[in-house]
Structures are given as structure tokens and as C-alpha cells.
Amino acid sequence: MRVLLLLVAKDLRRKVRSPLGILIVLSFPVVFALLIALSFGSRGERVPKVHLLVENQDGGLAANAVLSALTSEQVAKYVEMEVVGPEGRGRIENNEASALLRIPKGFTQAVFEGKPATLALVRNPAQGILPEIAEQLTRVLVDVLDTSSRVLQKPLQEIRRNTQRDASRVTDETVVAVALAVNHSVEGARKLLFPPVITVDTESLAPKPAGEKPEKSGESASLIFLIILPGISVYALFLVGDQAMRDIITEAKAGTLRRQLAGPIGAGTLVLGKALYTAVLALIALLVLSVVGAVILRRGVDPAGFLLLSLALVLAVTGTSATIYGLAGDERRGATIGSIIYLILGFAGGSFVNLEGLPRAVRAVSPVSPFYWGTTGYRSLIESAATAGDVLPNAAVLAGLGAALLAVGALLLHRTVRRGGLA
């Protein structure tokens, strides 16, 4: 135990003397959340809507489909659409809207004939991230239209032929023919179409339904921070763990690991010491982030629940990093594998995007990620005043996963160190 403490104290002292890496990682959640908040241009309680002007020069069926997509119930939560004439560009220049979408003349005909068609989007850079949202939304629409235009080529031509004739003369046989053509096309493209490519479904940005716990009066905590901070903080903690565990390879390169192994300590003690250091550093980082979070969000949480979840998360952080570096074997491979794994797990676990905003297919695998259990646990502690009992499942999964990964990682690292692979 004395040797373990000695190893941890030495590593912490080194970290204190060279704190840049850890400071960057710790400032990341706050800076990231702050940037997002600033991009939305508000510390208010709600995310402002995208004010999208649409200049419909076409007026055809496909153009109207775009307009109805933009006024659909789901999109309307985030986008306030206004159909305008040629004055649209001037209004953008006067900062009266986030973006202008221009549907050119001949757009519908081009869609029906499968020819190239271009939608023009004029962004207003003065409105922060809102024009970006408008652009992404437009791209989604374009993707859907493009795919539909290609897949439904035959039925679209059938519709076009019939719309060019007198609509009153459309027979039952024609309707059946179009329906069958659509069915055949969709069947043929089933693999491409299902599951749906992208959906816009960020429910938590919408107004809270009545009956849910209201925010305290005068509370200045930003909703953006509330949404982003827990997930990004969990992600940052895993990065802290990664930095700490990577130190075993840094020591191998510096020759100090080899020197320690030439002394009276075994490879197992060394690996255990590094794991303990990782856990201690993650715990310190968690405390710092918690203080920052408490200052920003100004919300109290159940201390028992917070402690339970945090200890389990620290175990998961330690286990994950130990496994990554146990598998990697060298610094570069470890850093690369680590970055990719943390990004994937972070994305799938809802660290960057609210879980409800993730594609359904990704949401289905979210529980595989420890980030998911950490993020949802902290969110429920902060947003729903959850107790230790409520976050027990999260803590149990994190602790179980962490213990298993730590066992595997420690074995791998021990084997590598003992064989002189790192040294």
C-alpha cells in the first residue's frame, strides 16, 4: 500500500508540475457549452427558433412539398417559416431572418424528370448558429427529395403525365398503376430507405409540458448548459482517464518504467499504481467539474446519488482507459484508438447530442456506451431531482462495466509490462 501511495503521489506531483493537458481537458466542457450557448446568442431559457424565409419561384408540386415539410409539426418547433417575394434577400441583409431558401422556377419539373435541381440558401452570418441549423435542415430536405426523385422515378413520370392531362380524367386504372409502381420502387429500395436516414426530433428543446417541475423563479441557469454540460463533462472525464493511463506509456518511453521494474516492485504493482492514479485524477477532475457545474447550473442534486454515480463513473473511466492502453501497446496507437473509441462512445452515449436527437438506430445501441449511463444519470440528478435509488441502475452498470474492463485492462497491461513490451 505504501508503494502504491508513493506511485500515485509521484504521478500527481508530476501532473501538478505539468498541468496544461488536464486543464485543457477540464476547460473543454465549459468552453464547449459556453460556445454553444453564445452561438445561440442567448442565456435565456429557450432556444430561439430559426426564422427561415422561403422564396417560392416555382409554385409546383415538389416546391409545395418542401413548404409543407417546413411547416410540419416537428419542424415548426424549431423553424418559423415565412413565404416571401423577391424582397427576401434584402430582409436577410437587414438581419430580419436567419436564412433565405430560394426554390427556383422549374424545380418541380426537374424533380419529376430526374434532372439536376438546385435549391439556393442565403445564410445570415449575424445570427450565430441559426443559419447553420437552417442549412442542415435544407440539406436533409434535399437528401430526401434526391432519394425520392431517384427511387420513385417511374411513378413520378406517371404522375406527371396525368397532371399534364385533365385531372378529372384520371381513371382508377391509372391510380392503381401509379400505386403499384410506387410499391415496386419502394420494395426495390427498401435497403436504402429503411431505417430513415435522418430525423429531426430534439424534444428537449421544446417547451416543457405543463405539470413538469417548473424552473425556479429568477434562475439564470441556461437550458443550453443544462442540456450539454453533463454529457460533455462525462466525455471530458474519460479524456482525463485516457491522459492518466497513457502515462504508463510515457514512462516506458522515458525509461522510468524500466527503471522501476528493475527495482523491488512487480509489474502488477506498477499497473495497479497507474490505475489508482487514473482513478484519483478522474475523481479530482470530477470534483472540479461538479463545482463548475454547480456554479453554472445553480441546482442542487442528491449528494448520495451524485456520490454513488460518480464513484461508479470513475471506475468505468479507469477500466476503459486501462483496456484501451492494454490493447494498444504503444502511445500513438493508444491515442488513436482512444480518440476513436471515445468519440464513438460519446456520440452514441449522448455526450454531444441529446439522446432524443440521435437517430433511432444509434439510440438503440446507446446503452452499450458507458457514456450513456453516466450522462443520463447526471441529467436525471440535475433535471429530475433523482435520488440514489433512481440512479442505482446507472451506477450498477457503470461499476460492473468498469470492474470488468479494469480486470481485462490490468491483465493486458500487466502482461505487456512483464514481457518488456512497453519497456
Place this chain on the structure above:
Amino acid sequence: MIRVERLVKRYGELRAVDGISFEVRKGELYGLLGPNGAGKTTTMSMLSGLLAPDEGRIFFDGVELGSDPLRIKAQLGVVPQETALYDTLSARENLRFWAGLYGLAGADLDKAVERALEQVGLTGRAKEPVKAFSGGMKRRLNLALGLVHGPRAVLMDEPTVGIDPQARANILEAVRAVTAAGTTVIYTTHYLEEAESLCDRVAIIDHGKILAEGTVDELKRRVSDKQILTVSGSFDVETASARLAALPGTQIIASSPNKMILSVAGSGKAAIEALSGVLASGLELDGVAIQPPSLNSVFLDLTGRELRD
């Protein structure tokens, strides 16, 4: 105190250490002298328990290293070839960590750290971070880390590589002081002068094998009945070989374009006669040198190569 029996370490087809055996007595400074790649560091890695030998055994005070590695390693000090230090910590913090790792604590630890600092002349710089140190200072601290816990034996692997003469002199002085205090030292080097001036006994090692072993004088005596002549000039190897091999009592031990090394049997008189023969050989010469008996001439005689090649 340290006994090595038929030690072998293979890396694929290469036998980095090829059946070496030697014994080091208590308080002795034993040198392993050989060129780079001779197997010195691999031998030291096995002695310090970092590498497991493929064959052979290592004993410390009659106890086999593999039977109780942690207890034996606690009595050893290791000074690796690379400066293995924590750059962001101070010299004193480095020493305190390593002394603690070897079980020292409290007042004993304080005393040991101050003694080690003094031993390598770093007391005045003890508080500075190591990253601010010069290469020579880092080497001195590297040595101190291997000595701080007062080991019974120290394994020093080329502790003076890549430093200036002043820093080297400081380190050699510290090494002498260590052995004078009764500590057993195994010292690897490829510097002839270090081995000659420092070691009680020297093993000449090449291609993983010990070629010769003994005190410096004993080794020199191996070539006392031979004179080594180095002949350089503008000539091709075949012509020069044919002419010089014809000289009485002369054997060519190494040849390369524009350079021949000859071994001449006999005393100084024989060397002078051989020299006259070389001068009369008709070869276009730049220089001829007669080497007095040295570890280099021993190495030349044994391997046909100079240690510095």
C-alpha cells in the same frame, strides 16, 4: 557475490548473449568492455531482472535471481544507459521517490537523499526541475538514483555515454568513491580508457561472447609478445597483403582499403625490423604506427577489429 553461468539470450536467429559466464567478487569493479551491439546491455538487462534469460542462471550471494527477484533487486542499484528521470520533478524529488521505492523512509530517507546529492555534486541544484539540467547533470543524477538507497551491488550500463569530459570525470570519480566504500559494481563501457583506469577486472565481450577476461595487466600481457602495427597509405588490399605477409614473423589481422593492421611476433626489436620491411615494401604510405600493448590491441588481436570501429 555475483555469479553468471552460461547466460544465453536469443532474438530470433540472433544470439545477443551467447553463453557467457563470469563471477564478480564483493567490492570489485568488474568491467564489460565491448563495442556497441556486443551484448553488454542485454547482459545487464538480465542481471537486473528486466529480461529473462533463455538459458543460464544468475546468482547473487548464492541465491538465484529468479527464485526471489524482488528481495534481490532491493539490494541492487541500477544505472541505465538512458537518463531515466522525471523531468518535471526536482533532483531532490526524484531521489526521494526512488529512495522511497526501495523502502527508505523518514530520517533515513532524508539522509540518503542528501548523501546522494553530495556524492554527485548536485546539492546546490537540488531544488531545480530536472528539465533545466544540462546533459552532464542529468547523467550525474541518473547515477545518484542508482546509489541513493545504498545498494550492495550496482549495475552501471555505460553511464558516461554522450557527455563532456568534465562531466565524465565527475561521474568516474563518483564511481571510484562507490567502490572504495565496498560496493560491488558491474560497469559496461565501450571506452577503453574508462575500463583501463577504473576496473579491477575486465571482460572483453563481442558478439555476445566473452573473448578474454582478467585484470587490465593480465589482458595486456596476452599481447606483450606481439607488436601491433597499423599501416595506412594509398594502396590496394591485394598488393599490400601480398607484400606485407611476406615479412618475417608478421601476420595480417585486419585489412581494409588503404589500411592494414599487422601483428608482429616478438619484442620491440621485431617491430622495428617489421617497420623497416614495411618502409621498404614499395607501398605508397601515409603513416605507420606501432601500438603499445593496450586493451585496444588486445581487442584487435582477438577480433581483428578496433574497438572504435
